[in-house]
Amino acid sequence: xxxxxxxxxxxxxxxxxxxxxxxxxxxxxxxxxxxxxxxxxxxxxxxxxxxxxxxxxxxxxxxxxxxxxxxxxxxxxxxxxxxxxxxxxxxxxxxxxxxxxxxxxxxxxxxxxxxxxxxxxxxxxxxxxxxxxxxxxxxxxxxxxxxxxxxxxxxxxxxxxxxxxxxxxxxxxxxxxxxxxxxxxxxxxxxxxxxxxxxxxxxxxxxxxxxxxxxxxxxxxxxxxxxxxxxxxxxxxxxxxxxxxxxxxxxxxxxxxxxxxxxxxxxxxxxxxxxxxxxxxxxxxxxxxxxxxxxxxxxxxxxxxxxxxxxxxxxxxxxxxxxxxxxxxxxxxxxxxxxxxxxxxxxxxxxxxxxxxxxxxxxxxxxxxxxxxxxxxxxxxxxxxxxxxxxxxxxxxxxxxxxxxxxxxxxxxxxxxxxxxxxxxxxxxxxxxx
Amino acid sequence: xxxxxxxxxxxxxxxxxxxxxxxxxxxxxxxxxxxxxxxxxxxxxxxxxxxxxxxxxxxxxxxxxxxxxxxxxxxxxxxxxxxxxxxxxxxxxxxxxxxxxxxxxxxxxxxxxxxxxxxxxxxxxxxxxxxxxxxxxxxxxxxxxxxxxxxxxxxxxxxxxxxxxxxxxxxxxxxxxxxxxxxxxxxxxxxxxxxxxxxxxxxxxxxxxxxxxxxxxxxxxxxxxxxxxxxxxxxxxxxxxxxxxxxxxxxxxxxxxxxxxxxxxxxxxxxxxxxx
Numbered sequence: 001x002x003x004x005x006x007x008x009x010x011x012x013x014x015x016x017x018x019x020x021x022x023x024x025x026x027x028x029x030x031x032x033x034x035x036x037x038x039x040x041x042x043x044x045x046x047x048x049x050x051x052x053x054x055x056x057x058x059x060x061x062x063x064x065x066x067x068x069x070x071x072x073x074x075x076x077x078x079x080x081x082x083x084x085x086x087x088x089x090x091x092x093x094x095x096x097x098x099x100x101x102x103x104x105x106x107x108x109x110x111x112x113x114x115x116x117x118x119x120x121x122x123x124x125x126x127x128x129x130x131x132x133x134x135x136x137x138x139x140x141x142x143x144x145x146x147x148x149x150x151x152x153x154x155x156x157x158x159x160x161x162x163x164x165x166x167x168x169x170x171x172x173x174x175x176x177x178x179x180x181x182x183x184x185x186x187x188x189x190x191x192x193x194x195x196x197x198x199x200x201x202x203x204x205x206x207x208x209x210x211x212x213x214x215x216x217x218x219x220x221x222x223x224x225x226x227x228x229x230x231x232x233x234x235x236x237x238x239x240x241x242x243x244x245x246x247x248x249x250x251x252x253x254x255x256x257x258x259x260x261x262x263x264x265x266x267x268x269x270x271x272x273x274x275x276x277x278x279x280x281x282x283x284x285x286x287x288x289x290x291x292x293x294x295x296x297x298x299x300x301x302x303x304x305x306x307x308x309x310x311x312x313x314x315x316x317x318x319x320x321x322x323x324x325x326x327x328x329x330x331x332x333x334x335x336x337x338x339x340x341x342x343x344x345x346x347x348x349x350x351x352x353x354x355x356x357x358x359x360x361x362x363x364x365x366x367x368x369x370x371x372x373x374x375x376x377x378x379x380x381x382x383x384x385x386x387x388x389x390x391x392x393x394x395x396x397x398x399x400x401x402x403x404x405x406x407x408x409x410x411x412x413x414x415x416x417x418x419x420x421x422x423x424x425x426x427x428x429x430x431x432x433x434x
Numbered sequence: 435x436x437x438x439x440x441x442x443x444x445x446x447x448x449x450x451x452x453x454x455x456x457x458x459x460x461x462x463x464x465x466x467x468x469x470x471x472x473x474x475x476x477x478x479x480x481x482x483x484x485x486x487x488x489x490x491x492x493x494x495x496x497x498x499x500x501x502x503x504x505x506x507x508x509x510x511x512x513x514x515x516x517x518x519x520x521x522x523x524x525x526x527x528x529x530x531x532x533x534x535x536x537x538x539x540x541x542x543x544x545x546x547x548x549x550x551x552x553x554x555x556x557x558x559x560x561x562x563x564x565x566x567x568x569x570x571x572x573x574x575x576x577x578x579x580x581x582x583x584x585x586x587x588x589x590x591x592x593x594x595x596x597x598x599x600x601x602x603x604x605x606x607x608x609x610x611x612x613x614x615x616x617x618x619x620x621x622x623x624x625x626x627x628x629x630x631x632x633x634x635x636x637x638x639x640x641x642x643x644x645x646x647x648x649x650x651x652x653x654x655x656x657x658x659x660x661x662x663x664x665x666x667x668x669x670x671x672x673x674x675x676x677x678x679x680x681x682x683x684x685x686x687x688x689x690x691x692x693x694x695x696x697x698x699x700x701x702x703x704x705x706x707x708x709x710x
Contacts (some may be wrong), residue, residue: 032669040499055655060664063650070651074562075573078654218545230547248477251673263671273474273673 006045014401093128129301134342136365164232169256178233180255185404187396214421239408255367265358297369469679492680509659513642517579532597596630600702
């Protein structure tokens with residue numbers, strides 16, 4: 001009823017104005033990452049160009065997920081644009097919860113979006129969210145420590161080479177740890193890292209009949225290797241470390257290597273925050289020679305929920321925020337190292353951007369991730385560090401808790417894998433996949 | 435008869451009180467200290483205690499980026515509104531349960547408490563749907579009603595225990611002296627229950643101020659209180675601990691000051707009793 005009332009009121013208002021395109025106020029939900037903060041600072045440019053005002057709702061990542069999920073599934077209509085990831089987009093797109101972005105303007109040049117990003121944000125070839133910035137993961141390492149150890153980091157290292165380097169750089173007396181990796185439980189925390197790592201060891205979450213594979217040899221090798229690395233060369237208390245904790249450690253010069261999001265490269269090379277800014281090198285995520293590398297693929301993307309009343313204005317905003325012009329606007333104001341990375345091909349062809357030390361490695365990492373064929377053996381799901389099914393976030397977090405407990409020394413790797421196998425099996429049966 | 439307290443005992447008790455007090459206060463102190471550091475100093479290991487260049491930069495950045503006063507006003511309206519509404523409902527019900535208990539009063543009290551055992555997220559969807567149906571999403575009214583409902587069992591329980599402490603004999607004495615129900619309530623009961631009502635009110639304002647599930651899930655822009663203000667400074671990919679601390683300090687400052695000034699009232703209320 002309220003809808004009808006609103007529509008009537010809207011119609012009256014429109015006829016009163018008499019055909020003048022109405023300036024709207026868009027409500028946009030987002031997270032507090034550096035690139036989003038810059039976007040908020042530049043909103044005036046959008047308002048000046050289109051007349052539309054923007055209200056930002058910035059939330060903590062998990063709260064944001066909860067809010068947008070609630071809003072979208074109850075058709076709450078609180079947001080006109082929401083910041084979502086590569087995990088939600090295909091699921092929500094397939095449910096018709098998002099407005100398809102299939103009529104973007106010619107100037108927007110949708111073909112310029114990096115193919116890996118476009119693929120991960122589409123359902124059956126239709127784009128449902130536009131990438132604001134994209135990331136993969138890669139090795140960030142201390143060039144000075146490698147040199148002191150008399151070693152050289154290959155551009156595409158293997159896991160054994162990583163282990164050797166970690167061993168050589170570890171100096172626990174001086175609080176330097178060879179390798180820092182995620183240990184904090186969560187599907188987007190330790191499981192993002194471990195799932196990507198397991199791909200390179202030939203493991204997979206499910207076989208083609210949705211049977212969980214934690215009882216496989218490949219998963220055991222993965223977890224054993226990870227625990228061995230972390231127990232011998234990792235920092236103490238690693239079971240509590242996520243992205244930010246490791247970033248802090250690396251910036252303080254306490255990590256020889258850190259394998260994590262490519263977006264971290266701009267933080268660790270920023271002399272204002274990092275004590276090791278000019279001693280950081282980059283390499284592709286490691287592999288074992290089986291094909292896939294241990295890197296993930298992620299995008300923070302902008303999407304319009306199906307309940308929005310302001311779809312046209314929202315599309316205008318998305319076109320503005322993910323355009324080539326926006327990238328230039330940021331470059332002008334904040335410098336090329338601060339533009340949102342990983343979304344557009346043209347950015348990496350720009351000679352100015354090519355001077356940024358981590359540009360090439362970021363692009364190579366993104367291009368080496370394949371969400372439609374992430375593993376050695378075939379799988380029924382899409383996604384590199386996740387399986388794009390609605391149930392994944394729930395049970396992957398539980399699995400993450402088991403693995404985190406193994407890292408904390410509360411249980412053995414075998415126990416953690418056995419528990420993971422059982423709980424995922426149960427969830428998949430309950431959800432009707434088997 | 436007062437017990438003799440030796441000096442030694444006094445020293446031990448005072449030292450213990452200080453240690454416990456400081457341990458409880460430490461997280462707040464650390465947040466406040468961090469808010470005056472640069473982002474690099476905020477994550478420094480070993481941590482810097484006082485010997486850093488104190489800066490107000492975080493506060494100015496936070497002030498520039500968010501409209502603090504809008505969030506503050508929303509917090510005040512929601513916290514005070516839900517507490518007042520809660521008291522209006524709770525006083526009569528606690529009154530009747532304390533002075534004219536029925537056969538099932540005890541069961542009712544237990545049942546009310548049991549509603550607190552349900553995880554809030556369990557009723558998130560129904561409440562969101564009701565809010566949407568009534569077109570109340572992101573309004574003060576919705577938050578006031580929901581927070582009042584969440585805190586009502588606690589308000590009633592607290593008031594009930596305070597009222598129970600008032601000896602019925604005193605009320606009977608007043609009645610014997612010919613006081614009507616009205617004057618009995620106004621001149622005898624209220625003055626005796628006032629410290630209890632005041633501390634219930636203060637405690638519930640604090641609870642409503644700190645409530646961070648419903649306030650985050652039922653607001654967007656118009657009614658968003660300080661919890662949303664803090665949440666907006668948490669970052670999944672980026673170290674903004676100093677700014678987050680500045681935002682937290684700004685969010686807790688009003689309630690901290692209020693608590694400071696009403697300390698006496700709070701303590702008196704919590705240890706209140708007519709015969710103590």
